[in-house]
Amino acid sequence: xxxxxxxxxxxxxxxxxxxxxxxxxxxxxxxxxxxxxxxxxxxxxxxxxxxxxxxxxxxxxxxxxxxxxxxxxxxxxxxxxxxxxxxxxxxxxxxxxxxxxxxxxxxxxxxxxxxxxxxxxxxxxxxxxxxxxxxxxxxxxxxxxxxxxxxxxxxxxxxxxxxxxxxxxxxxxxxxxxxxxxxxxxxxxxxxxxxxxxxxxxxxxxxxxxxxxxxxxxxxxxxxxxxxxxxxxxxxxxxxxxxxxxxxxxxxxxxxxxxxxxxxxxxxxxxxxxxxxxxxxxxxxxxxxxxxxxxxxxxxxxxxxxxxxxxxxxxxxxxxxxxxxxxxxxxxxxxxxxxxxxxxxxxxxxxxxxxxxxxxxxxxxxxxxxxxxxxxxxxxxxxxxxxxxxxxxxxxxxxxxxxxxxxxxxxxxxxxxxxxxxxxxxxxxxxxxxxxxxxxxxxxxxxxxxxxxxxxxxxxxxxxxxxxxxxxxxxxxxxxxxxxxxxxxxxxxxxxxxx
Amino acid sequence: xxxxxxxxxxxxxxxxxxxxxxxxxxxxxxxxxxxxxxxxxxxxxxxxxxxxxxxxxxxxxxxxxxxxxxxxxxxxxxxxxxxxxxxxxxxxxxxxxxxxxxxxxxxxxxxxxxxxxxxxxxxxxxxxxxxxxxxxxxxxxxxxxxxxxxxxxxxxxxxxxxxxxxxxxxxxxxxxxxxxxxxxxxxxxxxxxxxxxxxxxxxxxxxxxxxxxxxxxxxxxxxxxxxxxxxxxxxxxxxxxxxxxxxxxxxxxxxxxxxxxxxxxxxxxxxxxxxxxxxxxxxxxxxxxxxxxxxxxxxxxxxxxxxxxxxxxxxxxxxx
Numbered sequence: 001x002x003x004x005x006x007x008x009x010x011x012x013x014x015x016x017x018x019x020x021x022x023x024x025x026x027x028x029x030x031x032x033x034x035x036x037x038x039x040x041x042x043x044x045x046x047x048x049x050x051x052x053x054x055x056x057x058x059x060x061x062x063x064x065x066x067x068x069x070x071x072x073x074x075x076x077x078x079x080x081x082x083x084x085x086x087x088x089x090x091x092x093x094x095x096x097x098x099x100x101x102x103x104x105x106x107x108x109x110x111x112x113x114x115x116x117x118x119x120x121x122x123x124x125x126x127x128x129x130x131x132x133x134x135x136x137x138x139x140x141x142x143x144x145x146x147x148x149x150x151x152x153x154x155x156x157x158x159x160x161x162x163x164x165x166x167x168x169x170x171x172x173x174x175x176x177x178x179x180x181x182x183x184x185x186x187x188x189x190x191x192x193x194x195x196x197x198x199x200x201x202x203x204x205x206x207x208x209x210x211x212x213x214x215x216x217x218x219x220x221x222x223x224x225x226x227x228x229x230x231x232x233x234x235x236x237x238x239x240x241x242x243x244x245x246x247x248x249x250x251x252x253x254x255x256x257x258x259x260x261x262x263x264x265x266x267x268x269x270x271x272x273x274x275x276x277x278x279x280x281x282x283x284x285x286x287x288x289x290x291x292x293x294x295x296x297x298x299x300x301x302x303x304x305x306x307x308x309x310x311x312x313x314x315x316x317x318x319x320x321x322x323x324x325x326x327x328x329x330x331x332x333x334x335x336x337x338x339x340x341x342x343x344x345x346x347x348x349x350x351x352x353x354x355x356x357x358x359x360x361x362x363x364x365x366x367x368x369x370x371x372x373x374x375x376x377x378x379x380x381x382x383x384x385x386x387x388x389x390x391x392x393x394x395x396x397x398x399x400x401x402x403x404x405x406x407x408x409x410x411x412x413x414x415x416x417x418x419x420x421x422x423x424x425x426x427x428x429x430x431x432x433x434x435x436x437x438x439x440x441x442x443x444x445x446x447x448x449x450x451x452x453x454x455x456x457x458x459x460x461x462x463x464x465x466x467x468x469x470x471x472x473x474x475x476x477x478x479x480x481x482x483x484x485x486x487x488x489x490x491x492x493x494x495x496x497x498x499x
Numbered sequence: 500x501x502x503x504x505x506x507x508x509x510x511x512x513x514x515x516x517x518x519x520x521x522x523x524x525x526x527x528x529x530x531x532x533x534x535x536x537x538x539x540x541x542x543x544x545x546x547x548x549x550x551x552x553x554x555x556x557x558x559x560x561x562x563x564x565x566x567x568x569x570x571x572x573x574x575x576x577x578x579x580x581x582x583x584x585x586x587x588x589x590x591x592x593x594x595x596x597x598x599x600x601x602x603x604x605x606x607x608x609x610x611x612x613x614x615x616x617x618x619x620x621x622x623x624x625x626x627x628x629x630x631x632x633x634x635x636x637x638x639x640x641x642x643x644x645x646x647x648x649x650x651x652x653x654x655x656x657x658x659x660x661x662x663x664x665x666x667x668x669x670x671x672x673x674x675x676x677x678x679x680x681x682x683x684x685x686x687x688x689x690x691x692x693x694x695x696x697x698x699x700x701x702x703x704x705x706x707x708x709x710x711x712x713x714x715x716x717x718x719x720x721x722x723x724x725x726x727x728x729x730x731x732x733x734x735x736x737x738x739x740x741x742x743x744x745x746x747x748x749x750x751x752x753x754x755x756x757x758x759x760x761x762x763x764x765x766x767x768x769x770x771x772x773x774x775x776x777x778x779x780x781x782x783x784x785x786x787x788x789x790x791x792x793x794x795x796x797x798x799x800x801x802x803x804x805x806x807x808x809x810x811x812x813x814x815x816x817x818x819x
Contacts (some may be wrong), residue, residue, distance in 0.1 A: 140694040184568075184601070187681045188816065191601065198571045201601060209725070268690035322689065322710075335541065341781075348709075401500050455681050457649050457696060 003129050010357025014365055019062050023362050026063035027369050030070020035078050039312060041071030045332035057340040059357050062362040064336050065316075068329050069121060069366045072312050073374055076113045076305055081384050084215040084403075088206050089272035089308045091438055092280040094214055096293070096300030104298045106327045106382040107240035112250045112298055113305040114374040115242075119251075120258040120306035124313030127262050128320070128360055135266050136321045142267055144453035145465050149474035150264075151447035154274045157281040166486075172432050174441020179204050186449045187456075199412040208404055210439055212417045213399040213434045224425070226389075240379055250302040253283050257306030262299040265314020268356045272311040273442050274306040277435070279303035280455050313363065320348065320356060342381015500761065525556045525767070530580075530588040531563050532572025536584065539569065543589045545780045552776040555767060568597025568656075570605075577605045580753035584760030587768075590762045591748035592658050595807045599817040600656045611752035611761055612800060614768050614792035617781065618745040620723040621662050622704040622732065625715040626695050629657060634720040634738040637699060638670035645672040651688040652701035655681040658746045659701040661810045669741045692716065696726050703746055705785040747789055747803075749796070765792060 033044045045064050052060035055082035075090035080097035083174065093113060100109040127135075136420050159169035182193045183203030194200040242250070260282070283299040284290070293300060319330045342352060349356050387395070427434055458464035466472045525549065527530045532541035540563060561762045564572035569590055588610065597604060598698040631640070641648050645667060652659025654759045659680050668674035680697060682688035689707070692700035693715060700707075700716070704727070710716040711732070718732040726734055735742040754762050771777055772790045781788055791799060811817035 140690050142690070143694060143696045144691070186654065188814075198574060198601075198603075201571070202565070268687055318690075322693070449681075453682075453691075456678060456680050459646060459678075 006353060006357045007361060009127055009354070009359035010120025010359075011364075012212045013354055013358030014361035018056075019059055019358065019362060020365065022059040022063040023066045023366050024369060026066020026374065027070040027073075027366050029063075030067035030072075031074040031077075031370070031373065032070075033067070034071035034074020034076075041067050042332050044071075045329060045336065048133050052336070057337075057342065058358050061333070061336055061355065061359050062366075064333050065359055065363055066366045066369075068312060068333070069309070069363065070370060071329070072309050073114065073117055073370050076117070077110065077307070077381060080113060080301070081381055082215065082392070082399075083218050084396060084400060085210055088210060088438065088442060089276055089311070090305075091210055091214070091273070091435060092276040092304035093301055093308070095280065095435060096297050099294070099386060100298065101294035101296075101382070102403045105296060106385055107300075108242045108246050108298060109154045109296075109301050110378045110381060111242045111375065112246060112302045114371055114378070116250065116257065116302045116306040117309040117487065118367050118371040119254045120261060120308075120310040120372075123255075123258045123261040124265075124310040124366065125360065125367065128313060128316055129362075132321050132360055135263070135317050139267050139318060140322075142470065143468060144450040144457065145266075145468050146470040146474065147450040148447055148465065149455060149471035149478070150274065151443050152334065152452065152478040153474050153481070154277060154439065154443055155447070156481045158277050158439045160281075160481060166482075168432050169436050172427070172434065173403035173440045176437035177444040178406040178440075179209065179437070180444030180448075183445075186445065197412065200412055203445065204416065204441060205404075205408060205413065206438065206442055208413055208416050209407075209420050211400045212406060213424035213427070213437060214422025215396050215426060216417060216421025217434070219423055220399050220425035221428045222393055224429075229267050240382070246298055249275075249289075249298050252365075253279070253299045253303035254306040255309075256282060257303040258310040260303075261307035261312075262314045265311025266317040267314075268318055271442075272308055273439065275311050277305040277439055279307040283405045286435060288407065316360075316363075320359075344462040360401045381497065525558075525585055525763075525797050527556045527559045527563050527767075528586045529559055530572060530576055530586060531561055531587065532569035532576070532590060533563065533565050538593075538746075538748065539589045539591070541784065544775075545784065546587070546589070546656075546750070546771065549771050549774055549776040549780060550767075553771065553774045555770055555774070560753075561594070566678065568601060568654075569594040570597050570601050570603040573598070573603065573607070573610075574605045577601050577609050577745050577754055582755045583753045584756045584763060586753050587750045587764065588752075589748060589750055590804065592746050592807075595804055596656045596661065596811060599808055599811050607751070607800070607804075608732075608760070609754045611754065611756050611764075612797055613750045613761070613764050614772075615747050615749040615796050616768070616772055617786040618747040618789035619786060620704045620721050620727065621719050621722050621744060621746060622656065622699045622702060622707055622711075623662075623666070623735075624692060624702075624707055624711065624718050625698070626692055627715055627717055628695070629698075629717065631699070631719060632717070634733075634735055634740050637719060638740065639673050640698070641667055641670050645676045645679050648678060648699070649697040650679045650699050650701055651682055651691050651697040652678065652679065653682065653688065655679075656811060658744065660816075661807060662742070662744050664703055664814050665744060666740065666742050666808050668810075668813070669735075675811070675815065677814060679814075708785070728802075745787075745789070749800075769794070 014023070029044060030041055033041060044067055052063070072089065075085060076097070079085040079090040079094035080101050082095050083098040085091045085094045097109045097113065102107060155173060159173040160166045179412050180203070182200055184201050191201055206270045257275070257279040261272070264275040265272060280300055280303060283303040284293050287293060287297060287299050290299060316331045319334060321357045342348065342355070384392070401414065401417065404413055424434060454464055455462070466475065529543045529546050533539040543561045547561050550556045550559045556590065571596065572588070573590070576586070576588050594607060594709040597603070597694050623634070628656065637648070650663040652663060660681065660754050663679045664674045664677045667677045682691065688700055688702065689710070691697050699719070704721060707716055707718070711718045720735040720738060720740065721727065721732050722735060722742055724734065724736060724743050726732065750768055752761060769792065808817060
């Protein structure tokens with residue numbers, strides 16, 4: 001048990017008072033910036049880099065990791081309470097979480113998110129300890145065609161699960177895919193659908209789209225319905241804490257979410273979005289209470305939140321073992337390592353074991369801190385919902401605008417926020433699901449580049465897509481997921497006709 | 500120490516500061532035309548750090564204007580900073596290509612060139628188990644069938660892409676046929692190289708240094724004119740491949756500043772690159788000192804622009 005011994009030594013590093021302090025500062029900062037849409041953990045780490053230049057490398061890396069984990073917690077709080085995901089990874093949480101909050105069950109939603117994050121974060125961090133070297137070998141075997149197949153699975157499950165019908169889901173997905181085309185094509189460098197606007201050359205900012213569709217759209221929708229139905233929000237209905245029933249319904253989604261989040265997060269092009277949405281789709285399929293989905297089902301919060309945090313831990317696997325940053329925050333942490341003349345990679349474990357294991361051990365500690373920090377705050381947070389609706393939504397609008405401008409100070413960005421807000425309103429009004437749009441925007445460009453890379457490597461031979469066992473399996477899963485609902489419905493009709 | 504002594508000390512200190520130079524009181528803005536974290540941002544923040552640590556200016560502020568290979572920041576700088584001698588923009592090789600590819604309405608020629616400050620050597624690598632051992636091995640494959648040799652590197656039209664095209668051209672194949680696969684960053688392309696999905700990979704040397712030392716990647720050539728001291732990797736030149744290219748970064752002043760303002764910025768940058776704080780930063784980041792100012796830099800810039808245009812035209816990324 002070499003790993004265990006090293007971990008204990010790491011723990012000795014992590015519980016030094018100074019390092020505990022850094023971890024605490026990190027999680028506090030991370031929670032704060034996670035709450036703000038637009039200002040993510042990546043930007044925070046970037047801004048702190050020059051400040052921490054003179055500090056001890058161990059301490060500041062521990063702080064950065066705290067920011068990373070804290071950001072994941074903070075993002076879910078606003079997603080649940082005011083339907084404004086702080087970052088794209090907490091979008092899936094907003095779907096059911098916000099419905100729960102509106103039904104007076106914001107307390108249990110926040111609690112299951114916090115505890116689920118803790119459980120997933122802890123398991124996944126243990127995964128780093130024991131599985132990292134093996135996982136990395138598998139991850140580099142993932143070729144472009146395999147990634148493309150994985151994206152296909154995500155597209156199909158997401159558009160088939162969200163909304164009332166697959167057609168509506170697919171419509172939303174294609175809107176997202178089209179938005180994803182805007183900007184400079186990654187492989188040839190040519191601008192597409194940018195209409196000569198330089199700000200569009202980098203494509204559409206994901207947070208702008210998500211905040212516009214979710215938060216602004218929601219605010220407009222609520223405002224438009226004020227005179228038709230008076231929605232009364234009870235901040236707390238029933239217990240503020242999770243009931244026995246809630247626990248029973250949460251623990252399996254936590255574990256399943258972890259299983260999605262950690263391995264996909266560890267893939268060099270995996271990210272946090274695919275596992276969170278896959279987890280949401282899975283929970284919706286497996287739940288015993290399908291009627292509650294779309295109205296606030298606790299499984300829909302527990303699973304994605306766990307997946308979200310597990311993937312954050314997963315990203316550290318390629319970062320520490322290969323020096324491969326697979327998310328914006330991981331890239332900033334890499335810059336942090338380099339600032340001290342350290343190059344993450346195969347040699348880092350051998351050269352600076354104190355640092356690596358200290359960092360891993362402090363992830364455990366950061367997780368405990370976040371749980372202790374977040375659970376007592378639940379009671380305070382849900383009181384936000386007691387704010388009269390017009391004030392609350394006006395506040396959300398201000399918050400959304402400030403967040404967007406903070407991330408990218410430009411008039412065009414604000415205009416886009418407005419346009420997406422109206423789009424979100426219309427989609428709600430005509431009952432089209434919103435999440436597939438964002439999924440299309442995030443994954444569409446990735447899927448396209450991976451497909452084209454696969455074709456470039458195979459010199460244009462499409463058979464490459466089914467020759468790799470990984471991609472063949474994934475594509476088969478996608479095909480089944482696409483056809484199954486139609487076939488089942490057809491069978492249902494057939495049976496009905498026979499009766 | 501009494502209060503009056505402190506005051507006197509401060510007075511003396513500020514008097515010496517005044518006496519040293521024209522820019523000691525300057526409030527400098529350093530524009531990084533990129534998001535926080537990238538090469539230009541790190542360069543801008545390093546400049547800020549060195550200037551403040553050496554007390555060369557009163558205050559330095561970094562402003563990020565991300566977008567489109569730096570051309571969004573360039574356009575904003577040209578339009579809003581005209582005649583302002585208190586601003587410096589960080590840019591470099593990548594912007595030269597981005598201007599051509601994005602058909603940017605503003606050009607780098609509108610700025611006031613100050614100096615080239617750093618450069619990074621590029622490296623070409625293959626996975627450790629690849630049969631390719633030298634640049635000539637790869638050259639032989641390229642000559643056999645150029646389309647079958649896949650190169651992985653950073654974004655299209657960037658320094659990695661241009662290097663791939665130059666390599667193919669230098670070994671006698673048609674540069675326009677280079678099979679270059681663009682990845683969004685060094686990380687993603689590294690996975691494809693380690694997994695043996697592509698023939699060779701291209702990046703800045705620092706990015707792959709750890710993998711090369713660990714024996715997971717084999718470096719078959721660097722693009723610097725000479726070997727890096729203490730590193731056992733041959734240059735392309737010594738392997739008879741005429742390929743010299745570096746990813747350089749520079750600082751430039753606003754359009755339309757006076758000769759006096761330009762002189763102040765020139766002096767400031769020269770003082771900075773010679774400071775101990777700057778040398779420390781270079782060592783840490785693995786950047787090479789490439790200070791070149793005045794007419795030398797202006798000529799270098801012209802040559803690089805012509806070379807980049809030529810390559811981008813040959814691979815079909817730029818017209819005219």
